[in-house]
Amino acid sequence: MLCLGIESTAHTFSCAIIEKKGKNGKILSDIRKIYRPPEGEGIHPREASRHHAENSPQVLSECLEKAGVKITELDLVSYAAGPGLGPCLRIGAVVARSLSSYYDIPVYPVNHALGHIELGKMLTGAKDPLVLLVSGGHTMILAFLGKKWRVFGETLDITLGQLLDQIGRHAGFASPCGTKIEELASKSSNYEPLPYVVKGNDVSFSGLLSATKRIIPKGLEAACFSLQETAFSMIGEAVERALSFTGKKEFLVVGGVAANKRLSEILQLICKRHNCKFFVSPKEYSGDCGSQISWVGLLESSKKTGVKLENTFVRQSWRLDTVEILY
Amino acid sequence: MTSYLVILRLIKKGAEADIYLTTWNGRKSILKIRKRKKYRNEILDNRIRTLRTIREAKMISEVKSFGVNTPLVYFVDQNKFEIYLQFVPGDLVRDLSNKMIIKICEKIGKILGTLHKNGIMHGDVTTSNFILTSNQLTILDFGLAQRTEKIEDHAIDLRLFKEVLNSAHVSIVNQAWSSFLSGYGKIVGASRKEKVISQVSDIEKRGRYANVV
Numbered sequence: 001m002l003c004l005g006i007e008s009t010a011h012t013f014s015c016a017i018i019e020k021k022g023k024n025g026k027i028l029s030d031i032r033k034i035y036r037p038p039e040g041e042g043i044h045p046r047e048a049s050r051h052h053a054e055n056s057p058q059v060l061s062e063c064l065e066k067a068g069v070k071i072t073e074l075d076l077v078s079y080a081a082g083p084g085l086g087p088c089l090r091i092g093a094v095v096a097r098s099l100s101s102y103y104d105i106p107v108y109p110v111n112h113a114l115g116h117i118e119l120g121k122m123l124t125g126a127k128d129p130l131v132l133l134v135s136g137g138h139t140m141i142l143a144f145l146g147k148k149w150r151v152f153g154e155t156l157d158i159t160l161g162q163l164l165d166q167i168g169r170h171a172g173f174a175s176p177c178g179t180k181i182e183e184l185a186s187k188s189s190n191y192e193p194l195p196y197v198v199k200g201n202d203v204s205f206s207g208l209l210s211a212t213k214r215i216i217p218k219g220l221e222a223a224c225f226s227l228q229e230t231a232f233s234m235i236g237e238a239v240e241r242a243l244s245f246t247g248k249k250e251f252l253v254v255g256g257v258a259a260n261k262r263l264s265e266i267l268q269l270i271c272k273r274h275n276c277k278f279f280v281s282p283k284e285y286s287g288d289c290g291s292q293i294s295w296v297g298l299l300e301s302s303k304k305t306g307v308k309l310e311n312t313f314v315r316q317s318w319r320l321d322t323v324e325i326l327y
Numbered sequence: 328m329t330s331y332l333v334i335l336r337l338i339k340k341g342a343e344a345d346i347y348l349t350t351w352n353g354r355k356s357i358l359k360i361r362k363r364k365k366y367r368n369e370i371l372d373n374r375i376r377t378l379r380t381i382r383e384a385k386m387i388s389e390v391k392s393f394g395v396n397t398p399l400v401y402f403v404d405q406n407k408f409e410i411y412l413q414f415v416p417g418d419l420v421r422d423l424s425n426k427m428i429i430k431i432c433e434k435i436g437k438i439l440g441t442l443h444k445n446g447i448m449h450g451d452v453t454t455s456n457f458i459l460t461s462n463q464l465t466i467l468d469f470g471l472a473q474r475t476e477k478i479e480d481h482a483i484d485l486r487l488f489k490e491v492l493n494s495a496h497v498s499i500v501n502q503a504w505s506s507f508l509s510g511y512g513k514i515v516g517a518s519r520k521e522k523v524i525s526q527v528s529d530i531e532k533r534g535r536y537a538n539v540v
Contacts, residue, residue, distance in 0.1 A: 083536040138535065143494065150494035156533065191370045200451050200471070200487035229368040236366055240342035245455060245495065266366040274340065317536040 005294025008092030009084025016290030078297025081109035106306025115292030135255030136161035153201030436510025
């Protein structure tokens with residue numbers, strides 16, 4: 001089975017082809033073009049969607065070429081139907097619809113968050129993990145139970161990715177700023193007290209955001225260090241709570257912020273304490289990419305047929321815990 | 328207490344603290360130690376552990392005066408982040424049968440109602456923080472508790488419990504939730520209950536990608 005997956009929820013326009021044999025998947029190609037806003041600014045949905053529209057033909061042909069696959073050989077096409085930015089989502093959906101109707105290929109709308117998790121599981125071999133999804137759009141702790149991914153804890157306001165990006169932009173960097181903040185943080189060990197807000201299994205970052213902005217004038221490196229320490233410890237505590245409550249023996253971290261080494265280190269220490277196997281999605285595939293979407297398309301096609309063209313929706317708000325998993 | 332042998336047996340590595348079974352002056356006791364977390368920055372870690380140890384000891388004692396069952400506090404060592412608590416035998420509500428959980432949820436609602444009525448939010452209302460001993464229900468773990476009259480804070484307690492039912496007790500979530508609300512309403516009164524419930528749905532709507540757009 002060959003599936004073309006199209007991702008266009010936010011910064012990234014990506015096409016990927018995965019070949020599925022039995023239960024195994026092999027990524028044949030994964031091509032990305034990432035929209036970069038000007039320094040100090042965030043993503044502008046219109047500009048990002050324009051970027052995606054302009055780059056989509058090139059990304060698609062590169063993807064097919066690298067995989068050595070002709071469009072007519074594809075068994076299905078899947079696209080990220082949400083959650084994400086409306087104008088951006090529509091570009092991916094248009095590409096998917098066009099291919100599907102012109103070449104008569106079954107089409108599958110896929111939940112973007114599910115893509116992160118399923119590709120992470122496929123690449124790491126985790127079977128039944130507690131999952132931490134940390135990206136620009138999500139900060140959620142999830143476990144699979146009774147046909148759905150259930151939320152054990154999440155952010156009550158902004159996500160971890162947004163927190164890092166907003167601090168970075170405030171300091172004048174171009175988003176995504178996670179790497180820059182990590183680099184600056186590693187140069188300091190001077191902890192300035194910042195608000196630490198854990199409510200049950202949930203976390204809240206908005207107060208931390210304002211407080212960090214206030215301490216930036218005292219020194220950017222110390223601010224980045226204190227920000228990372230506080231925010232990651234909050235996540236760590238929420239994860240510990242969920243691990244101890246669910247008793248899961250595997251833990252998987254996915255999403256863009258999973259690439260942060262300090263976060264990874266904290267989570268590894270926690271897993272060690274709870275005798276839990278630690279998995280992290282490979283850096284190359286932790287950010288948004290077509291492979292995530294392609295793999296979910298392949299999994300879903302094992303249980304259901306593609307949707308009719310008129311049902312190829314996009315949905316800006318589409319919570320993962322409302323998706324029923326059949327495979 | 329160093330003069331005689333104290334047997335310590337680890338019974339649970341919790342998220343926040345390690346729980347040991349031990350004795351205190353000859354009585355069976357639970358020792359709760361908030362150990363240093365190596366992953367946490369030391370300054371931050373000490374701040375959190377001190378705050379929660381003191382808060383827990385204070386809150387447990389205070390809550391007793393409202394007639395809510397909590398373990399007795401035997402001894403607090405602030406410098407070692409240790410609390411000695413009365414040992415309460417019984418089963419965690421989480422591990423009971425579905426039928427029993429539904430029934431007990433009403434009592435949980437009553438206990439939470441009593442706390443809220445007296446201006447205390449618990450902060451960690453899960454089914455593993457209640458122990459059932461024959462007919463008596465005991466509430467544990469006040470490390471995240473706070474003194475607050477705010478509807479928002481009380482609603483956070485309810486939402487957390489709903490989240491726990493939704494994730495860990497999926498098959499009985501509706502019955503358990505309505506049993507909980509009926510108990511809660513009996514204590515705080517119908518009008519306050521409605522206000523808190525409406526705040527809970529406000530909080531849910533704030534959830535990321537909830538169906539509001």
